[in-house]
Amino acid sequence: MGKESPFSKNMTSSPAETYIRRIIRDWADTVVIPMRRHYDEDWHEHRLIEPAFKALMVDLGFQKAMIPAEFGGWNFGNTDYLATASAWMFEEVARADSGIALAFGVCYWPMIMVAVKPHINRRLCAEFAPMFVDTDKPVYGVVAMTEPQGGSDIENLDLLHGQTIKTTARLDGDEWVVNGHKLWPTNTGGLADLFGVVCTTKPGSDDDEDVAYIYVPADTPGVTQGNAYEKAGMAADKNGDVWFEDVRVPSWYRAHGPGLDALYLKEVLTLGMMSATFSIGPVMNVYEILRDFCSQKTLNGKPLKEHDAIAAELSEIVAGIEVSRAATYRLAMMLDRQDKYGPRWSPEILAKARSTKMFVADKCLEGCEKAMEIMGAYGADRDWDVEKHWRDIKMGQLYEGGKQLAQMDTARYYFDCETL
Ligand SMILES: Cc1cc2nc3c(=O)[nH]c(=O)nc-3n(C[C@H](O)[C@H](O)[C@H](O)COP(=O)(O)OP(=O)(O)OC[C@H]3O[C@@H](n4cnc5c(N)ncnc54)[C@H](O)[C@@H]3O)c2cc1C
Incomplete structure (x- = not known):
């Protein structure tokens, strides 16, 4: 699909990130993207989806990510880059298919309670880690x-x-x-x-x-x-x-x-807000599709992108992506640096996480809608995958308490609301 995405280039700050992104991108471009057009009809059987998920989780090993090293996993929960590394992975998976990214993220969501420092419950890790690491099947x-x-x-x-x-x-x-x-x-x-x-x-x-x-x-x-x-x-x-x-x-x-279950459940929620990436990945892919479309499609003898009105809309779409990514990686940094920003279960961090996810989900949906308008009828044509990303991003606004809870958690912290 043309030249490398400028969005992947500006985030490749470490060899680990480059490596993880490359592995997932290879999987996305060869296993998922050629078939995803048919995923809607596969919602019940998962005949196509299950093998793609297995390739990611078992063959590439990503289902071990959250499990501590002493129990055979990749130890992400025991590091200072859990949220940031999750963002790399989820964004790349969501670029291919946001539903797979959600299923992937939730596979290790329940283990956050017991497999993340400083509150690792070794007995429960020993009990459940083998489910994730000693298997040749995806574990949900x-x-x-x-x-x-x-x-x-x-x-x-x-x-x-x-x-x-x-x-x-x-x-x-x-x-x-x-x-x-x-x-x-x-x-x-x-x-x-x-x-x-x-x-x-x-x-x-x-x-x-x-x-x-x-x-x-x-x-x-x-x-x-x-x-x-x-x-x-x-x-x-x-x-x-x-x-x-x-x-x-x-x-x-x-x-x-x-007491502690409720406390760490709040951390499950704040880390869950890294689901902002489930909206960013699709709109990054929409950008790739749009870039080709606007270069090839001509209007009055000129490529679409060379028309003032279209260029203005295109710039708004990429501005939305850039700002959404900046906000999400800032959130990831705050979640990872608890020494500096405090525990992930504080009302302050919850408000920052909720507001980031809310803003990003809205902005990415808006970008996807603009792309559909620019593409005209092709924007609604399922062969172009843009309408699929649009439907998927819409879902991302609804879960985790929906928009109203995000607004309430945000206002409560910033305005000291007492009845919300
Ligand atoms: C794709 C997807 C994945 C999901 N995954 C999970 C999952 O993994 N685990 C899980 O437990 N659930 C999951 N859910 C459910 C999701 O978290 C809930 O739908 C969400 O929390 C909202 O709850 P509800 O649908 O019961 O709506 P309600 O809580 O009944 O809210 C209804 C409406 O009222 C608004 N509202 C709520 N409170 C207030 C208020 N005080 N003032 C004003 N308005 C308010 C809401 O924003 C919403 O618009 C998922 C949902 C989707 C769509």
């Missing part, structure tokens, strides 16, 4: 938060402190008994292997001590996954209902215990 991790009565309230931890969580965890001897109904978690719809389940030990309580994060292997009796939903985009991510009916797991499957 899940963070199950959203419930039928609303996902935003559950993620609104600084205001509601778990008050609306309906999924219960009751201690019975040396076992937790989990009951509840979750909706929409990524990597469900029959795929899930390991859940991190957000529960309450005291329904209705607004005490952080009663928020529990409990690991549940998907093959535990009492766990039922419903069928995948058919949704607008991101076919490579399956979402569905999950029911937990008298599910019993050992008591030590709780991540850390009263």
Whole structure:
């Protein structure tokens, strides 16, 4: 697809980044991009998507990324570049397919609670690491938060402190008994292997001590996954209902215990905001498509890009990409440098993470829409993949509490709001 992207060039600051980007780009250009046109129809079966995912996660080994070295993984959670390296990987994967990037990111999302310094739970790492490293299959991790009565309230931890969580965890001897109904978690719809389940030990309580994060292997009796939903985009991510009916797991499957589960769950949320890259990757690819289109397509004898009105729009699109990337890599740096910016679970970091992701998702969607307008009818033609990226980026605005929670978490910190 023409010359190298200027966006990859200006971020290649270390040999590790160059290497990781090159590996993923080779996979993207040979395995995913030639086939992604057909992913929408593959949303249920995953006949095309599953082999592409396996090539990334197992053959290239990326599913080991979060696991500590002593348990056979790549140790990313134990480094000072977890968020930054995640951004390199997710951006490159999302350039090919944002749904695969989401599924990939969520595979290691549940392990953040126990595999990231300074709160590594070695017993739980020893228990679950082999699932990810000693296998020739993709392993699907899940963070199950959203419930039928609303996902935003559950993620609104600084205001509601778990008050609306309906999924219960009751201690019975040396076992937790989990009951509840979750909706929409990524990597469900029959795929899930390991859940991190957000529960309450005291329904209705607004005490952080009663928020529990409990690991549940998907093959535990009492766990039922419903069928995948058919949704607008991101076919490579399956979402569905999950029911937990008298599910019993050992008591030590709780991540850390009263108070600490709620605290580190906030870190799961802030690191989750690196999902800004799931919007940036697609619009970087839209730029590549647009560059070819505007050079080749002529209007009144001149390439499209040489017309003032079009050039102005093109410049806005790349400005949006540049600023989105600058903001996202700044966020990654702040998440990685806790010594300088404080813990990832602070309201300040949450506000910075939410506002960055909100801004980036909006800006990338706007850029994609501009690209469609410039391309005219071709922008809506599925053969060009731009409308696919547009649908995928739209999804990125909706999850993690949607735009309103991002606004509330942001305003709460910057304006000292007391009732939001
Ligand atoms: C592609 C995709 C992947 C997802 N992955 C996961 C996952 O991995 N794990 C998981 O648990 N969930 C996941 N979800 C669910 C997602 O996190 C929730 O949809 C989201 O948190 C919003 O929750 P809700 O849909 O229940 O909407 P609600 O919380 O019911 O909100 C409905 C509307 O009200 C707005 N709103 C909420 N609170 C307020 C308020 N106080 N004031 C004003 N407006 C408000 C919301 O922004 C929204 O517009 C995923 C969803 C999608 C689309």
